[in-house]
Amino acid sequence: MKKYFPIFVDLEKKDILVVGGGKIAYRKVKTLLSYGARIEVITPEIRDEKFYELVEEKSIKLTPRKFRNSDIHGRFLVVGATDNKELNKEIYELGDSENTLVNNITTKEDLNARFCAVHRGEDFQVAISTDEGNPKRALELKKAVEEKINSN
Ligand SMILES: C[C@@]1(CC(=O)O)c2cc3[nH]c(cc4nc(cc5[nH]c(cc(n2)[C@H]1CCC(=O)O)[C@@](C)(CC(=O)O)[C@@H]5CCC(=O)O)C(CC(=O)O)=C4CCC(=O)O)c(CCC(=O)O)c3CC(=O)O
Ligand SMILES: NC(=O)C1=CN([C@@H]2O[C@H](COP(=O)(O)OP(=O)(O)OC[C@H]3O[C@@H](n4cnc5c(N)ncnc54)[C@H](O)[C@@H]3O)[C@@H](O)[C@H]2O)C=CC1
Structure with missing residues (x-):
């Protein structure tokens, strides 16, 4: 089974694209915002x-429109967060071919960056990822x- 490389990244000033406006997209956006990301x-x-x-503030x-292939260009990270598995896979393939990080909410495989389960301590973090x-x-x-x- 493949191992994903763990890395802690500074997201401030990084352009991130989230495709989709559903429940899971919202959760991913909240997580990314809590690390200071710039999100479209x-x-x-x-x-x-x-x-x-989030729009108001x-x-x-x-x-407010459908995804276009050119939306990928120049992004640090793209999250394919639609309910369309085929489209999310296409987004992954496009992004991956441009060396862009791509997370995809409808797969375990068609993505090159996974979100972790994170414990956030006051001055440390523990991020967990399963293979x-x-x-x-x-x-x-x-x-x-x-x-x-x-307990400590
Ligand atoms: C591969 C990965 C890609 C990615 O999304 O990055 C992925 C994929 C999928 N998740 C699915 C379902 C759920 N995911 C959650 C929750 C979380 N999912 C997260 C990560 C990941 N999920 C990546 C692997 C992480 C790893 O194992 O290392 C967390 C840890 C981080 C985060 O998302 O921020 C976050 C917890 C955050 C927290 O609370 O701390 C819940 C629970 C809930 O929503 O409450 C459910 C409903 C469960 C249920 O009800 O069964 C499905 C649909 C399955 C289906 O429909 O069949 C897929 C697609 C598939 O499996 O094909
Ligand atoms: N990775 C994860 O952590 C989890 C993943 N899932 C999976 O994610 C899927 C989607 O979840 P929800 O957010 O609840 O779906 P949802 O139906 O609430 O939202 C889907 C969004 O995608 C948008 N969309 C559809 N086509 C689009 C296009 N061409 N361009 C741009 N946006 C488009 C829709 O307008 C909508 O806003 C679920 O069916 C499930 O398989 C579910 C739970 C957790």
Whole structure:
């Protein structure tokens, strides 16, 4: 099974594209914003109302239309966060061919960057990733780490 290289990246001033405006896209956007990323969301339809707050407070740029291939250019990271598995795979292939990091919410394989289950301490972080891409197990391991940390 493939091992993904763990790396902690400074996202401030990085251009990130999130394609899709649903529940999972919103969760990914919140995570990325909490690390200071600059985010554009491209989606023909918002399916999580909470996005409007982010637009109002100018935390994200919202572009209300379907994805176009040229949207990939110049991005540090692209998140394929639509409910269309084929499209998310296409986004991965386009981005990967341009050496762009691509996360994809509808796969364990058609992506070159995975999100981790993260415990954020006051002055440290523990990020957990499973080789098989099993978020439930990643969350269980995170819980075990948190119990250990809290018992110390
Ligand atoms: C491969 C990966 C790619 C990626 O998304 O980066 C991926 C893929 C998929 N996840 C799916 C489902 C769920 N994912 C979560 C939660 C999280 N998923 C995260 C990471 C990853 N998920 C990457 C692998 C990480 C690793 O194992 O190392 C976390 C850790 C980080 C984050 O997303 O920020 C975050 C917890 C954050 C936190 O709370 O701390 C929940 C629970 C919930 O939403 O509450 C469910 C519902 C579960 C259920 O109900 O079963 C499905 C759909 C399966 C289906 O429909 O069949 C796919 C696609 C597929 O498996 O093909
Ligand atoms: N990776 C993860 O952590 C998780 C992944 N999933 C998977 O993610 C899938 C999608 O989840 P939700 O966010 O709930 O879907 P959703 O249906 O709420 O949102 C999908 C979004 O994609 C947009 N979209 C569709 N076609 C588009 C296009 N051509 N260009 C731009 N945007 C487009 C839609 O307008 C909508 O805003 C689920 O079906 C499930 O398989 C589910 C749970 C967690």
